[in-house]
Amino acid sequence: MNTPELLSPAGNWDCAKAAIENGADAIYFGLERFNARMRAENFTESDLPELMEFLHWRGVKGYVTLNTLIFQNELVEAEQYLRSIIAAGVDAVIVQDIGICRLIRHLSPDFPIHGSTQMTVTSAAGVEFAKELGCQLVVLARECSIKEINKIQKQLTESNLTLPLEVFVHGALCVAYSGQCLTSEALGGRSANRGECAQACRMPYELISDGEAVNLGDRRYLLSPQDLSGLAVLPDLVKSGVTCLKIEGRLKSPEYVANVTRVYRNALDQAITDVNAERYNLEMAFSRGLHTGWFEGINNQELVHARFGKKRGVYLGEVTQIQHEQITIATKAPVKPGDGVVFDSGHPEAKEEGGRIYAVEQHRNQTVLTFGRDQLNLRRIDIGDRVWKTSDPELDRQIRQTYAGDQPKFQRPIDIEIHGEIGKELIAIARDTIGHITRIESEMPLIEAHSKPLTTERLQEQFGRLGNTPFCLGKFENHLTDAAMIPVSELNRMRREIVDRLENLRMQPKQWQLQESRSHSELLPRIDNESGQNPLQPQPELTILVRNLQQLETVLKLGIQTVYCEFEDPRAYRQAVELTRQLSDAEIWVAPPRITKPSEQWILEQVRKSNADGYLIRNYDHLKFFEHDRKIGDFSLNIANAITANYFKQFGLEHLTASYDLNVQQLIALLKSCPSNWLEITIHQHMPMFHMEHCVFCAFLSTGTDFTNCGRPCEQHEVKLRLASGMSGGKHPGIEHILQADAGCRNTVFNGTAQTGAEFLHHLVHSGAQRFRVEFLNESSQQITQTIALYRQLLNHEITGAQLWRDLKLQNQLGVTRGTLT
Incomplete structure (x- = not known):
């Protein structure tokens, strides 16, 4: 089984850095127009060359989201956008509109198209449609279970049809099928298919059955699913053969991007040592409650808890005592001074009490929290209120350190093999993980070593000194058979040249084919005078x-x-x-x-x-x-x-x-x-x-x-x-x-x-x-x-x-x- 690509969101440059430094294999981002997150900061057309150069230098792919419906009078502008995207060497574009898929393939025979989840693909027939349309990958609807993903894969194999599949693995869940939600359009003239979702699903609703309001207690957020977390089912997702795992969140902060990317990078690399700590990090990043969504099938009781529709964080416990400026809770998670909390009285639509903790005292399973004077209105807090930790400044500082500064922190392996014999040049061949290769020769021949020959350990030590570069040493092979030597300074020069050459190779823009003479107008239907706009x-x-x-x-x-x-x-x-x-x-x-x-x-x-x-x-x-x-x-x-x-x-x-x-x-x-x-x-x-x-x-x-x-x-x-x-x-x-x-x-x-x-x-x-x-x-x-x-x-x-x-x-x-x- 191949490890799926980890795809992270980037609403701005800081988010892009946060994703890169925490192990994303690719990022996806929008431009000023035609993307489904118009409220994100987004990038501009003029950012594309610099952004793609930076991403490729770090061995990371960049996908542009052009994932809204495109209206007839926007086709000229959309075509220009596509030309800029293709010329900038973007790795793929994520598309909802069927006509835009056709236009991309008309303009370029080889530029990759990824069918957006807003194409609402839920079956092998949908995957086949996308392939015939010109897509190189399809993002399945979030509503597909792992069992259904496996069935789709089986049906594709039986039909001798291959197309990589991508699924969302973490983040906010839309209650409606993406591409099929018309709520914002109907209620406010703000189309979700145009990147302007008004999030009506996150509002509280009353349930009227046979003319009578149903008493649901504090369950009023009837259409607000918990956030998706595929961490618990990650091995099954990998076994399903999906090519890419996507993290939702182009409207989220760099800390969120860094935190969630790191958790899934570790999980994919099988480095998780403490599952509870990883869940804590995910809940602190952003959480309306975490659930496996539809991955394990349909469970309507668990998908929507209906008690709130906004970020909560980590559940700390219930209030058991209120005295002076101190509040005692039955603790279910760690808490420390400086953490921010909110008190949940069951009315999340109203203003809620909350603040930063000044001091913490532990008494068996009870925790006494002290707050600053007049920080809380204690009359609005009751015994039994739920307490949520919404902020952990220490964790935020740790997360920010992962992408702070200009030096690369997350390094990707390069493999090096060494060849040579006495009297000839030392040869180093280096390969990165995305197909680039370079061959470096020493500027002097190897000589016979009377002491301290070039052993595998000595060579590995010198070529492995890759700090402050995008690389770390992966597989190392020494094919020297003689006891030979060469100055350490020459080994260092060769190592630096390997890095320079691989960096230059990576930063070259991808050369997709682009048909300059073609236009969207050639794809429009033909209208003749007889069957066209006939006044009779x-x-x-x-x-x-x-x-x-x-x-x-x-x-x-x-x-x-x-x-x-x-x-x-x-x-x-x-x-x-x-x-x-x-x-x-x-x-x-x-x-x-x-x-x-x-x-x-x-x-x-x-x-x-x-x-x-x-x-x-x-x-x-x-x-x-x-x-x-x-x-x-x-x-x-x-x-x-x-x-x-x-x-x-x-x-x-x-x-x-x-x-x-x-x-x-x-x-x-x-x-x-x-x-x-x-x-x-x-x-x-x-x-x-x-x-x-x-x-x-x-x-x-x-x-x-x-x-x-x-x-x-x-x-x-x-x-x-x-x-x-x-x-x-x-x-x-x-x-x-x-x-x-x-x-x-x-x-x-x-x-x-x-x-x-x-x-x-x-x-x-x-x-x-x-x-x-x-x-x-x-x-x-x-x-x-x-x-x-x-x-x-x-x-x-x-x-x-x-x-x-x-x-x-x-x-x-x-x-x-x-x-x-x-």
């Missing part, structure tokens, strides 16, 4: 998506000709198709679940047995499974530019649903860059915000861990989530967001308020749009009838978009928002 285009069509049989029957009776079904239970699709055949000549299309894991082909088989007219394609498994069927690409394919649209169209998709991340101007730019019959626009819907492996039904309405023992509360209760009072900032007070489960037990939180883009419909029609989708969620037959009537009037120019919006607001108790197109 046909009357736009209204398509409807329903989520149960009653809604379907209502829609069919209204004469809708294209109906989509997205049911929680795919077994009901057969009945939906039969109902459609009985009541109408409409086409019925059915939707498989958005995620497909390696063992879930049976769900797709169920969907196909419905014999629908066609299928909504939501992921790469669907593309392959329904290869010979009629199909339409759905929104989860994240089609945000015409290069992406053009690529997906080659799979035989009759229409493509535009990404929900686009506002009206971006949508119009996309429409004008594609043939007019390609795109379908969702004009009315309840935005699917969180789409997640985490099952809220199981975690909070049962004592079970997964579908095998939860009792299926999703089939017995109507559940909604409401942002805890006082947490909405007045923007979305009291909105109950609808929770649904699918056949794979994945949950989707839908925005309780529907949104409409009606005011922009005629602008979109003028720009070439011919298909508009209205999606229903839990609406009654009466609401559906009224809504469809309004949209028909709008399409017939009988009312304006503003009138439709006002009428919908009057009809719906929760109102209707203008949504994300604005």
Whole structure:
């Protein structure tokens, strides 16, 4: 088994140094634009040559994150970014957008592409898609267990398909599938797919079951997972054959980067001597609680403890006594003067008491903490409060020392072999671990040694003096057979020349091929005058998506000709198709679940047995499974530019649903860059915000861990989530967001308020749009009838978009928002 590459985050130069000096094999970082951590300090295009030279000098790779969706009007700038990245000798770029993958491969036949976790790859079919796209590596979704990773690897081997796989091993866990979270977009117009996540998952929520609030005690952070720590399962991850282990944290401090990198470097090098000390370091670096995430399978009770959603650190114990400026706790971890603590009364959303410890006294298993005068408001601290250590200045100082100064501290081995014979030059051949080799000859011949010949020990001592260089001596071979000698000064000169040559070799920028004459415009779909933006285009069509049989029957009776079904239970699709055949000549299309894991082909088989007219394609498994069927690409394919649209169209998709991340101007730019019959626009819907492996039904309405023992509360209760009072900032007070489960037990939180883009419909029609989708969620037959009537009037120019919006607001108790197109 090969040791996986250790990949660390770097939000700035200090973080890059911290990663290098603590053993990272590679770092990943963003530039000013197009990266999924726009709040990080980030680097600039002009930093790239210097940064890459520095990284390569230290034997470390550098990967640029260009991992957001790219809109049509940004393709020119994105192309220039890519040219700068490739020319600077960057080792790879991490990409979400399918069109950008195509563009990179168009510009350069050999520059490495790493498929981001935001591509939502959860199966061998997804890996195969990424390889055909031009990727050299794929970052799997965080929701893949080790068992599923092994199954993916097995399926790839059986298909004679090889592609390196990368997984996140440590850091914050998103509750939603990366690339499939629309919460920030829906609630605040800040797209996670554009690097502007508002972290709505870290907020407290109330659980409403069958109209009543469920008393969950202090468990209110229903969507906030504990942080991922793969330390406990690291041997199994290495055995799985993953190529790279990635640490999350481009928004974190250099101390965090140094601390976590060092722990995993030691673990990979099998140098751990004290597991408890390593866990302590990880918890002090940053912790909302540490858990193995999905690596060991699904355990909904442990994944989300729901008691807080922010950094805590190391748990010290509970308060047992309060007296004067002293607080006694039942200690479960070491504590010392200077440490910072916080007192947890079960209300983490409120201001909490905390401060630095002045003195510590130990009395058996009780620890008395003394604080400075007036540092704490003791009236706000109670017996039983939990105490967390949030700061350890001594540990921070130790960590900072690992990357302080300009001299290299973490050294990588070079192998040296020695050859020669008396009367000829001494030859030293040196190799580093990344393939560089140099051959040095002495400037004088070897002579016969009458005393103190060049033994292996003497040579090893001289060539091993590599302090203040990026190197340490690895394997050493002495092939001298004679008792020979040469001055020590010459050995020292040869050693210095080895270092200089290897450093110079490393610092040369990588020469990737770059086709200067090529442009993104060559990848855009062809639009001719006849099939393009024709002023005499046909009357736009209204398509409807329903989520149960009653809604379907209502829609069919209204004469809708294209109906989509997205049911929680795919077994009901057969009945939906039969109902459609009985009541109408409409086409019925059915939707498989958005995620497909390696063992879930049976769900797709169920969907196909419905014999629908066609299928909504939501992921790469669907593309392959329904290869010979009629199909339409759905929104989860994240089609945000015409290069992406053009690529997906080659799979035989009759229409493509535009990404929900686009506002009206971006949508119009996309429409004008594609043939007019390609795109379908969702004009009315309840935005699917969180789409997640985490099952809220199981975690909070049962004592079970997964579908095998939860009792299926999703089939017995109507559940909604409401942002805890006082947490909405007045923007979305009291909105109950609808929770649904699918056949794979994945949950989707839908925005309780529907949104409409009606005011922009005629602008979109003028720009070439011919298909508009209205999606229903839990609406009654009466609401559906009224809504469809309004949209028909709008399409017939009988009312304006503003009138439709006002009428919908009057009809719906929760109102209707203008949504994300604005």
